[in-house]
Amino acid sequence: xxxxxxxxxxxxxxxxxxxxxxxxxxxxxxxxxxxxxxxxxxxxxxxxxxxxxxxxxxxxxxxxxxxxxxxxxxxxxxxxxxxxxxxxxxxxxxxxxxxxxxxxxxxxxxxxxxxxxxxxxxxxxxxxxxxxxxxxxxxxxxxxxxxxxxxxxxxxxxxxxxxxxxxxxxxxxxxxxxxxxxxxxxxxxxxxxxxxxxxxxxxxxxxxxxxxxxxxxxxxxxxxxxxxxxxxxxxxxxxxxxxxxxxxxxxxxxxxxxxxxxxxxxxxxxxxxxxxxxxxxxxxxxxxxxxxxxxxxxxxxxxxxxxxxxxxxxxxxxxxxxxxxxxxxxxxxxxxxxxxxxxxxxx
Amino acid sequence: xxxxxxxxxxxxxxxxxxxxxxxxxxxxxxxxxxxxxxxxxxxxxxxxxxxxxxxxxxxxxxxxxxxxxxxxxxxxxxxxxxxxxxxxxxxxxxxxxxxxxxxxxxxxxxxxxxxxxxxxxxxxxxxxxxxxxxxxxxxxxxxxxxxxxxxxxxxxxxxxxxxxxxxxxxxxxxxxxxxxxxxxxxxxxxxxxxxxxxxxxxxxxxxxxxxxxxxxxxxxxxxxxxxxxxxxxxxxxxxxxxxxxxxxxxxxxxxxxxxxxxxxxxxxxxxxxxxxxxxxxxxxxxxxxxxxxxxxxxxxxxxxxxxxxxxxxxxxxxxxxxxxxxxxxxxxxxxxxxxxxxxxxxx
Numbered sequence: 001x002x003x004x005x006x007x008x009x010x011x012x013x014x015x016x017x018x019x020x021x022x023x024x025x026x027x028x029x030x031x032x033x034x035x036x037x038x039x040x041x042x043x044x045x046x047x048x049x050x051x052x053x054x055x056x057x058x059x060x061x062x063x064x065x066x067x068x069x070x071x072x073x074x075x076x077x078x079x080x081x082x083x084x085x086x087x088x089x090x091x092x093x094x095x096x097x098x099x100x101x102x103x104x105x106x107x108x109x110x111x112x113x114x115x116x117x118x119x120x121x122x123x124x125x126x127x128x129x130x131x132x133x134x135x136x137x138x139x140x141x142x143x144x145x146x147x148x149x150x151x152x153x154x155x156x157x158x159x160x161x162x163x164x165x166x167x168x169x170x171x172x173x174x175x176x177x178x179x180x181x182x183x184x185x186x187x188x189x190x191x192x193x194x195x196x197x198x199x200x201x202x203x204x205x206x207x208x209x210x211x212x213x214x215x216x217x218x219x220x221x222x223x224x225x226x227x228x229x230x231x232x233x234x235x236x237x238x239x240x241x242x243x244x245x246x247x248x249x250x251x252x253x254x255x256x257x258x259x260x261x262x263x264x265x266x267x268x269x270x271x272x273x274x275x276x277x278x279x280x281x282x283x284x285x286x287x288x289x290x291x292x293x294x295x296x297x298x299x300x301x302x303x304x305x306x307x308x309x310x311x312x313x314x315x316x317x318x319x320x321x322x323x324x325x326x327x328x329x330x331x332x333x334x335x336x337x338x339x340x341x342x343x344x345x346x347x
Numbered sequence: 348x349x350x351x352x353x354x355x356x357x358x359x360x361x362x363x364x365x366x367x368x369x370x371x372x373x374x375x376x377x378x379x380x381x382x383x384x385x386x387x388x389x390x391x392x393x394x395x396x397x398x399x400x401x402x403x404x405x406x407x408x409x410x411x412x413x414x415x416x417x418x419x420x421x422x423x424x425x426x427x428x429x430x431x432x433x434x435x436x437x438x439x440x441x442x443x444x445x446x447x448x449x450x451x452x453x454x455x456x457x458x459x460x461x462x463x464x465x466x467x468x469x470x471x472x473x474x475x476x477x478x479x480x481x482x483x484x485x486x487x488x489x490x491x492x493x494x495x496x497x498x499x500x501x502x503x504x505x506x507x508x509x510x511x512x513x514x515x516x517x518x519x520x521x522x523x524x525x526x527x528x529x530x531x532x533x534x535x536x537x538x539x540x541x542x543x544x545x546x547x548x549x550x551x552x553x554x555x556x557x558x559x560x561x562x563x564x565x566x567x568x569x570x571x572x573x574x575x576x577x578x579x580x581x582x583x584x585x586x587x588x589x590x591x592x593x594x595x596x597x598x599x600x601x602x603x604x605x606x607x608x609x610x611x612x613x614x615x616x617x618x619x620x621x622x623x624x625x626x627x628x629x630x631x632x633x634x635x636x637x638x639x640x641x642x643x644x645x646x647x648x649x650x651x652x653x654x655x656x657x658x659x660x661x662x663x664x665x666x667x668x669x670x671x672x673x674x675x676x677x678x679x680x681x682x683x684x685x686x687x688x689x690x691x692x693x694x
Contacts, residue, residue, distance in 0.1 A: 003592070017688075018688040018691045019686070019687050019688040021580075021688070021691070022580060022581060022685060022687065022688035022689075022690075022691070023579070023580030023581030023585045023685065024581050024585060024684050024685030024686055024687070024688070025684045025685070025686055026686070026687075026688075027580075028589075028592075028684070046514060046515075046516075047515055047516070047589075047593050048440070048441065048514055048515050048593075049410055049437040049440055049576065049577075050408040050409060050410035050437050050438055050440065050441050050443075051408060051409050051410070052406055052407070052408045052441060052507065052514075053406070053407055053408075053409075054404075054405070054406055054407075055402050055404065055405060055406075055407045056404050057401075057402065057403050057404040058401070058402060059399055059400070059401055059402075060399070060400055060401075060402045060504075061397040061398060061399045061400075062397060062398055062400075062447060062449050062482065062483055062502070062504060063396055063397035063398070063449070063483055064449035064450070064451045064483060064484060064485050064500070064502055065451065065485045066451040066452070066453050066485050066486075066487040066500065067487075068453060068487045068489050090396040090397050091397055093395070093396055093397065094395065094397050094399055096397075100409060102409050102410070102411035102502050103411070104411045104412065104413040104451075104500040104502070105413070106413050106415060106453070106498055106500075135409065136409055136410055136411060137411060138411050138412045138413050138500075139413075140413040140414075140415045140498075140694075141691070142415050142495060142498075142692065143691065143692070145492065146494065146495040147493065147494060147495070148489060148493040148494070151453055151487075151489075151498070153411070153413065153451040153453075153485070153500035153502075155409070155411055155449050155451070155500075155502035157407075157409060157504065160399065167393060167395055167399075168393075168394055168395050169393075169394070229396065230396075232370070233368075233369060233370030233374075234369060234370025234371050238370045238371060242375075242394075245375075246394050246395075337371050337372045337375070338369060338370065338371030338372070339366070339371055339372055339373070340366050340369065340371070340373075341364075341365040341366040341368070341369035341371070341373075342369075343369075344365045344368070344369070344488070344490065345489065345490070347487075
């Protein structure tokens with residue numbers, strides 16, 4: 001293939017300008033010298049406006065997620081790795097094996113190319129680590145003050161194994177509720193990373209791709225895992241309320257069983273946050289048949305991303321679809337939907 | 348399914364606020380009462396973070412496109428219809444039949460809900476008109492001044508018919524170059540729609556889904572269409588340069604053969620634009636075997652979106668990959684890549 005440009009991209013001190021979104025030489029160079037260079041794979045090198053791949057007959061899922069996190073770089077990750085993990089996890093929450101990703105970048109004029117390169121390298125590493133390929137993409141540039149550095153919308157496709165039947169509307173009374181690890185790490189790490197907060201913690205984001213853990217789980221219990229969801233925006237409370245609403249059931253969880261780091265608990269107290277509503281980016285909620293719960297828990301704990309997994313409660317009959325929690329003090333309270341927004345731009 | 352809210356969305360005088368991106372009640376309501384209501388289909392009603400569908404064994408394509416057009420509403424369309432057409436066209440340019448779309452919204456705090464509703468209704472109508480379904484999505488909200496009303500990233504998947512082999516690297520000397528209609532309409536319509544320009548024209552955007560036209564073309568000549576590309580950002584000049592670069596060939600086009608509305612030509616003269624570099628959103632460039640060119644032209648002209656189709660030149664041997672044009676006056680000039688950005692935020 002011929003090249004459309006001769007001088008090299010100034011990755012050290014250059015900035016994104018409007019020409020990088022114009023479809024001309026500057027955009028061709030940005031795509032070649034940054035995106036294709038790091039995401040490198042045969043499908044992307046087709047250089048077409050779409051990527052072509054072979055699929056076997058079966059059930060496929062598609063999921064998309066926009067990433068607008070602020071700040072772009074945070075303890076434990078950055079918008080690049082998050083954009084891969086977020087979409088890989090949404091695909092994996094159907095039980096599917098994620099295959100390919102598409103990435104759409106909306107860049108703000110003035111973004112340092114060095115920052116963009118760091119993000120792209122991080123995305124490439126994250127995609128490689130979880131066995132997916134970024135096979136197509138798009139770049140748009142908006143004027144200074146019309147965006148915020150970079151937004152990344154990633155879309156993923158994956159294939160669902162034959163025996164697997166996972167959906168948010170399949171929870172039934174008697175099923176067990178499990179989580180894969182400690183709750184609230186991501187949200188607290190982001191809050192601590194925000195410049196306007198005088199707050200320091202050693203907590204880092206849990207941002208991680210869960211497809212390996214999910215694969216182990218569906219292999220162990222293909223027909224007995226009924227719901228999977230990653231408790232991102234709105235945290236565990238929101239994920240449970242979503243599932244309760246979809247399935248038309250209630251849930252009863254036990255506060256003492258919810259894994260949580262002491263530091264996260266302390267940070268939430270200082271910040272006035274309820275940790276049940278704080279976002280996670282490397283954890284999942286699983287609803288499974290009760291008889292398989294203990295065995296599944298051991299499978300989860302055997303995986304590095306499920307070390308702190310726990311059974312936290314059970315699905316109950318409830319025409320109102322309430323999520324209730326037995327508290328530390330022994331009483332019960334309703335864990336309601338969040339109403340406002342406690343942590344904007346968390347993902 | 349149970350509902351998470353009781354009062355209805357204020358679509359008349361309400362605005363997007365940060366809670367609409369928070370994962371709680373407000374977001375659930377926005378999704379139910381706006382997105383699912385208008386995009387309505389069984390896959391979306393699964394209410395999961397991904398959509399599941401069956402695929403036959405075969406070749407699939409995926410394509411993604413971010414849409415940041417300004418203004419949001421313009422003569423001949425809006426960001427909603429454009430976001431459907433843009434991605435459907437990118438999928439169709441492989442010869443594929445587009446099946447499903449995913450839509451990621453990045454909303455700016457303060458966007459009138461009435462504007463968002465108008466955009467969503469327009470997207471729904473565009474998707475229906477071209478036989479695709481919007482099956483999954485995502486909504487993020489950024490603070491006022493960190494976005495620009497609404498950005499929409501759409502991703503599409505489609506299936507490629509068996510005999511079809513279309514890719515930008517398949518152009519060879521001797522092939523014919525066709526376009527499906529008049530060039531430059533979209534870009535001129537957008538420029539005229541921008542408030543800061545004292546410029547009026549009756550030109551409207553050509554924004555349209557080309558999958559029906561492509562289907563007729565690949566049915567008529569499945570093995571003899573080698574390249575398809577929609578000349579969007581950077582216009583015809585950029586699309587031809589991209590194909591020349593990918594295939595390692597030259598191109599020779601004839602200015603007198605390029606269909607162009609007199610009004611577009613006049614507007615470009617006034618605005619100081621070269622119409623070959625002005626964006627289209629409902630046109631395609633086709634490179635096909637020479638012996639099939641006349642027959643394919645008739646197939647294209649028989650479709651409403653190909654009425655003004657024309658053969659504009661041929662692929663030639665050229666180690667430099669230059670696109671050359673015989674001008675109105677009889678001389679030849681090189682139609683180079685665009686260097687800067689003449690029309691930012693055009694799509």
